[in-house]
Amino acid sequence: MSATAAVQEMLAGQDYIADRHIAMAIHLAQTLKRPLLVEGPAGVGKTEIAKVMAGALDTELIRLQCYEGLDATTALYEWNYQRQLLHIRLDEKSARSTAEREADIFSEDFLLKRPLLQAITRAKPPVLLIDELDRADEEFESFLLEVLSDWQITIPEIGTIRAKEPPYVILTSNRTRELSDAVRRRCFYLWIDYPEFDKEVEIVRNKVDGIDAQLAEEICRFMAEIRLQNLEKIPGVAETLDWAKVLVALHQHHLDPEVVADTLGIVFKDQHDIAQVKESLAEFLERLGVRTKMAPTATHES
Amino acid sequence: MSPEPAIDDLALHGELSANLVGFCRFLRQQGCGIGPGEERDALRALAAIDLKDPQAFHLALRTTLAKTPEEQTLFDDLFDHYWQIWARASELNKPQPNPERERAKTAKATQPRNTAFTSVRDWLKQGEPTEEEREAAGYSPIEVETQRDFKDFGAAELREMGRLLQTIARVLATRFSRRYRPAKKPGRLDLRRTLRANLRRGGELLDLSYRRRTRQKPKLVLLCDVSKSMDLYSRFLIQFIYAFQHAYRRIETFVFSTSLHHIAPMLKSNNIDEALDELAAHVPDWSGGTRIGTSLATFLDEHAALVDHQTVLLIVSDGWDTGDIELLADSMHALQRRSRCLIWLNPLLGSADYKPATRGMAAALPHIDLFAPVHNLQSLKDLVRYLMALRGATAVRRPPRRIVSEMGASHRDAAPPSEPTNVGPTYPTTANWLQRFGVQS
Numbered sequence: 136m137s138a139t140a141a142v143q144e145m146l147a148g149q150d151y152i153a154d155r156h157i158a159m160a161i162h163l164a165q166t167l168k169r170p171l172l173v174e175g176p177a178g179v180g181k182t183e184i185a186k187v188m189a190g191a192l193d194t195e196l197i198r199l200q201c202y203e204g205l206d207a208t209t210a211l212y213e214w215n216y217q218r219q220l221l222h223i224r225l226d227e228k229s230a231r232s233t234a235e236r237e238a239d240i241f242s243e244d245f246l247l248k249r250p251l252l253q254a255i256t257r258a259k260p261p262v263l264l265i266d267e268l269d270r271a272d273e274e275f276e277s278f279l280l281e282v283l284s285d286w287q288i289t290i291p292e293i294g295t296i297r298a299k300e301p302p303y304v305i306l307t308s309n310r311t312r313e314l315s316d317a318v319r320r321r322c323f324y325l326w327i328d329y330p331e332f333d334k335e336v337e338i339v340r341n342k343v344d345g346i347d348a349q350l351a352e353e354i355c356r357f358m359a360e361i362r363l364q365n366l367e368k369i370p371g372v373a374e375t376l377d378w379a380k381v382l383v384a385l386h387q388h389h390l391d392p393e394v395v396a397d398t399l400g401i402v403f404k405d406q407h408d409i410a411q412v413k414e415s416l417a418e419f420l421e422r423l424g425v426r427t428k429m430a431p432t433a434t435h436e437s
Numbered sequence: 438m439s440p441e442p443a444i445d446d447l448a449l450h451g452e453l454s455a456n457l458v459g460f461c462r463f464l465r466q467q468g469c470g471i472g473p474g475e476e477r478d479a480l481r482a483l484a485a486i487d488l489k490d491p492q493a494f495h496l497a498l499r500t501t502l503a504k505t506p507e508e509q510t511l512f513d514d515l516f517d518h519y520w521q522i523w524a525r526a527s528e529l530n531k532p533q534p535n536p537e538r539e540r541a542k543t544a545k546a547t548q549p550r551n552t553a554f555t556s557v558r559d560w561l562k563q564g565e566p567t568e569e570e571r572e573a574a575g576y577s578p579i580e581v582e583t584q585r586d587f588k589d590f591g592a593a594e595l596r597e598m599g600r601l602l603q604t605i606a607r608v609l610a611t612r613f614s615r616r617y618r619p620a621k622k623p624g625r626l627d628l629r630r631t632l633r634a635n636l637r638r639g640g641e642l643l644d645l646s647y648r649r650r651t652r653q654k655p656k657l658v659l660l661c662d663v664s665k666s667m668d669l670y671s672r673f674l675i676q677f678i679y680a681f682q683h684a685y686r687r688i689e690t691f692v693f694s695t696s697l698h699h700i701a702p703m704l705k706s707n708n709i710d711e712a713l714d715e716l717a718a719h720v721p722d723w724s725g726g727t728r729i730g731t732s733l734a735t736f737l738d739e740h741a742a743l744v745d746h747q748t749v750l751l752i753v754s755d756g757w758d759t760g761d762i763e764l765l766a767d768s769m770h771a772l773q774r775r776s777r778c779l780i781w782l783n784p785l786l787g788s789a790d791y792k793p794a795t796r797g798m799a800a801a802l803p804h805i806d807l808f809a810p811v812h813n814l815q816s817l818k819d820l821v822r823y824l825m826a827l828r829g830a831t832a833v834r835r836p837p838r839r840i841v842s843e844m845g846a847s848h849r850d851a852a853p854p855s856e857p858t859n860v861g862p863t864y865p866t867t868a869n870w871l872q873r874f875g876v877q878s
Contacts, residue, residue, distance in 0.1 A: 137487045139496075159486075159496035166485040169478070174506065203746070216628045223636075237636055311775075312745045319504035320474055326506045 138162050149187035152338050160325035170304035175327035178371015185264035185305040195261040199250035201271035213247045241292035255298035262303045269308040280317055332359050343379045353390045354379050356423050367405040374402050392420055463519050475502050599680040601817040606685035608824040609749045620649035657688040662754030664694035664727035670784045679709050689743055693732035694725035729758040730765030750776045755785045758797030769804035778806040786810035
């Protein structure tokens with residue numbers, strides 16, 4: 136069995152259906168110990184990759200959610216000041232020298248480890264997910280670059296902490312801004328697009344218990360078509376799954392125009408989109424061949 | 438699909454690295470940014486896969502060599518192409534880049550040039566507007582007073598304008614970061630430094646250390662309409678552009694009429710005449726027709742990287758668009774979403790009876806954060822006042838949306854207190870706005 140097939144199987148064990156190019160990227164990142172930069176539209180399962188990887192490797196997932204203004208004290212470490220103060224008070228009466236006491240309160244016990252430090256101090260290399268890096272600012276990016284290249288962090292009071300074994304790193308970005316070339320250089324690259332029809336059907340049937348084969352196909356055909364429309368927020372796989380679950384809970388076996396109209400809010404997260412789709416829904420469903428609905432009605436009437 | 442024999446050869450003859458270097462060189466020629474780091478990665482990646490599997494070979498190289506979606510698409514094309522060449526000329530061992538592929542690189546052909554376009558100098562020299570020109574401007578009833586304002590622009594006014602623009606740039610472009618740095622003045626406590634400094638006193642916190650927020654300087658992008666309909670304001674505009682570029686270094690300036698031109702580098706000269714010569718040499722279509730939508734779409738396509746959530750976008754235009762209105766609305770929408778705020782300065786807004794009813798302007802309005810006049814010094818002063826008040830009132834990321842300010846009207850004694858015009862959404866008066874934002878005027 137080829138290496139990528141092995142990865143695909145490993146991911147399938149975690150209920151993740153991976154294309155070959157996804158499997159290849161994960162395989163390479165894992166074997167060559169390089170960070171993997173995953174980009175793609177929202178809701179195609181970028182974050183999911185890190186989760187299933189952690190599951191498959193049976194290791195911890197450490198997540199760093201990026202946001203604007205994220206800085207070292209949130210990403211790396213911070214001293215636990217309250218605890219330090221308390222300790223100083225308790226230690227007041229002791230005859231120890233200042234140097235000793237100083238060494239005391241700036242020891243690892245008083246360190247609050249944030250995700251990046253956590254990731255390099257674990258005995259078993261964890262999966263480090265740096266989510267939505269495009270939301271952090273450029274300063275953080277360059278700071279991150281430093282950590283990613285050396286796998287060591289210097290804390291002035293303690294010294295340099297070096298990772299015994301570098302973690303598996305997954306970075307994701309929604310491309311709201313371009314990441315720097317330096318980051319791209321450092322990483323392997325994986326672009327995930329919306330899944331092909333067949334793959335999406337497979338995902339839906341895999342993830343949604345008790346779904347009708349026909350309903351799954353209709354849902355996915357609807358989604359494939361809808362993604363071609365000029366929408367504000369194009370629904371991702373996450374929306375497909377939510378919708379499928381709802382339709383199953385409503386005991387649907389095919390797309391019923393009325394039920395579709397009522398549940399559009401699950402698929403579309405923008406008022407304009409809902410209005411736009413609602414307007415052309417009938418025509419839309421007809422184009423998708425929801426004659427499946429017509430057929431039973433016809434027999435019913437005859 | 439890559440041809441089997443090529444890969445067999447690669448594996449069998451152990452010439453992998455030499456061939457890979459050749460391939461990388463080929464990719465570089467086609468415009469992929471590939472450095473030695475990537476080459477090394479690719480080689481290591483090939484060691485980690487089954488070389489007999491052509492698809493794995495392809496994917497492994499793509500994962501390590503192509504780092505953007507665009508590059509990946511390009512890679513797929515080039516990959517097949519290269520190995521085809523390679524197979525054909527395998528005895529030579531050296532790839533022959535096909536000149537045909539160069540076509541893709543230079544696909545962006547030079548834009549057709551309309552000889553009817555005037556140069557920037559002609560544009561400036563247009564004296565009294567003729568009746569046709571007035572009509573082209575869309576709005577003929579422009580007060581004589583306003584016109585005189587930019588005709589009489591002397592050195593003193595220019596300096597004054599520079600000063601005002603500097604203030605505007607400062608107001609727009611100052612923003613507090615969430616990062617901190619040590620500060621001398623009391624403010625936020627810096628616990629870490631405080632603790633360290635006072636440790637020797639047994640933990641009694643006597644000397645306090647502070648920190649303050651660092652300031653960020655976001656970018657400004659100025660997009661200026663220099664089409665025919667803006668002729669009336671040409672003199673004012675060119676000075677406006679020039680002064681703005683010199684008031685704030687981090688501003689990127691573009692002009693457009695039918696196509697878009699990046700002119701920031703041409704404005705470098707400290708002498709406005711030299712700058713004008715530069716402009717004349719590089720921008721062929723001053724005073725052409727207006728395709729705002731197309732120009733904004735080009736901007737989005739080619740310079741999107743300039744706009745991030747910190748960027749303040751300024752568009753100077755009368756909104757008189759002869760092109761695709763839908764494209765204009767879409768582009769405006771995209772620009773507003775990407776930027777921190779989008780300001781539209783419309784010289785016509787200085788006229789009391791102007792209503793933003795042209796199709797272009799109406800399409801753009803819903804996507805504008807601040808809609809203000811710009812036609813003379815007074816309007817700039819008003820803008821400064823307004824922005825200052827706004828900044829004092831809110832530390833928000835976005836200034837208010839959809840306002841028609843009545844600044845500019847204030848200095849015209851004859852102008853009646855104009856009611857907000859009804860175009861689409863309701864426009865609160867400036868005073869209303871400020872009140873809503875908690876500013877006492």
